Amino acid sequence: MDTITLGNVEITRVVELTARGLPRDFVFPDVALDHWQRHENWLAPEFLDPAADEVRTMIQTWLIRSEGRTILIDTGIGNGRERPYMPFFAHLDTNYLDELAAAGVRPEDVDVVINTHVHGDHVGWNTVLADREWRPTFPNAEYLIARADFEYWNPENEIRTRSGRQSQNVFEDSVAPVHRAGQTVLWEGDHYDVDANLRIVPAPGHTPGSAVVRLRSGTEHAVFAGDLLHSPLQIAEPDCGPSFDEDEAQARVARRRLLEWTADHNALLFPAHFPGAGAAEVRRDGGKFAVKEWLAWR
Secondary structure (H helix, E strand, O other): OEEEEEOOEEEEEEEEEEEEEEEHHHHOOOOOHHHHHHOHHHHOOOOEEOOOOEEEEEEEEEEEEEOOEEEEEOOOOOOOOOOOOOHHHOOOOOOHHHHHHHOOOOHHHOOEEEOOOOOOOOOHHHEEEEOOEEEEOOOOOEEEEEHHHHHHHOHHHOOOOOOHHHHOOHHHHHOHHHHHOOOEEEEOOOOEEOOOOEEEEEOOOOOOOOEEEEEEEOOEEEEEEEOOOOOOHHHHOOOOOOOOOOOHHHHHHHHHHHHHHHHHOOOEEEEOOOOOOOOEEEEEEOOEEEEEEEOOOO
16 A cells, blocks of 8 residues: 655555556647647656557545544545446446555545545545445545535536536436435535645636645645646646546636645645656746656655
């Protein structure tokens, strides 16, 4: 297990799906090829496969132990999902719960689940199928979900989303069941304090309720960025966005603010989908940014 301690907080990476390639023009259809070629010397082969023309990503979540509580940031894709418009998320059978167990955590041990946003690869293990019914995976946890995302993705509200049918069934099988069980906290406002070390801060654009989780413990800082970044290319070229952003202009603003905060606080940056080290320190580089150092897990 990859584990690091920052101040009084322990962080463990829990992987659901190891690194794999997705077509570059699917993930970043509006990003010119020369952007990738300009940075190929450091993106390949870990984050970019030029021969296959693929961006390499992975599905991982973050297990946090803070102030005596066990906290999960995002829950991956989940098993046995019907995802007719996202086939690579459909009908999976991964050993994610076994990976949690290897980190010393049973489902009943989890106290808090933070969903950085309501997308199918961030809320899937919120629930498991039991007796043909989707039920909360973590029976003793409160699930923190931004009210903005809860309302936006709730099909009862009939909101026309940019992604259309891609998110079909996600709310119904991964969010609604925990809400019916009375385990959701629909937070709103300019921040939500999980405890003295962890604060959720809105970062809308990728979705209306997208958020980042800032960590401060002693002199140590980190930020869990959800999907504000899908590739390290976006550190060097922060105006480059993926096809998954509901509001591209708003997402660009949120991404720059994230990178500015990370660089100015000498914080570790933990995006959701970076393979390799998975996290990095970032520095300013003129009007853009650069990786200062990749995380060495210890």
